[in-house]
Amino acid sequence: MSEIVDVYVSSQSPIKHTAVKRAFARIGLQIETIGFDVESDVAAQPLSIQEIYEGAQNRHTKLRRLVDEKSGYLVTSESGVIKPFPGANWKGCEVVVIERQPGGMSMVGIDLGVEYPQEMMDKIPSKYADLGVLLQAEHGFTEKDPPSYLTNGRISRAELIEQALFKVLAQMDVETT
Secondary structure (H helix, E strand, O other): OOOOEEEEEOOOOHHHHHHHHHHHHHOOOOEEEEEOOOOOOOOOOOOOHHHHHHHHHHHHHHHHHHHOOOOEEEEEEEEEEEOOOOOOOEEEEEEEEEEEEOOOOEEEEEEEEEEEOHHHHOOOOOOOOOHHHHHHHHHOOOOOOHHHHHOOOOOOHHHHHHHHHHHHHOOOOOOOO
C-alpha cells in the first residue's frame, strides 16, 4: 500500500477538493487534502486571463506562506470567464498551480471550459458578484457550478478543474510508488 500524501489547497471549496482528489487519483497517488481559506485579491468573477492568473498567483503565494516547508503538494485553482480573442463568446477558464514541497517543481496550467451566454454575462458584476451567485439566486442552485447548469449536468465545475489539474500533474515528476 502506498503512502498517503498531503495536498494543501488554497480553498475550502468542496468542489475544488473533489477535483484535486480526482486528479491525483488519476495519476495513482493517494492523498489527503488540507484546505486553507485564502483570498485571491481580484474580483469575485475575474473577466480576463490576466486577472484569473493574478488571482491564482495571489492565492498560491498566501498558501505557500501558510504551509511553509511542509512536505506534500500545494494546489491552487482560480476560475474566471474570458473572451479568448476579439469577437469571441465568453468561455470559462481555469488557472491552476501545482507545486511540490519542499523546494520542488512548480507548474501552471490554463484550461478553457464551457461557453457562457451573453445574457448571463450582462448580469456580472452589475447584478451578481459572480456566475455562481447568479445561479443560486435565479435558479436555486446550492453549489456554485455554472458548467453543470449550462451542460444540463453533463459537465461539472469539479470535472473542469480536475481536467486542468490532471494536465499539469501528467507533466510533473510525480512519484506514485
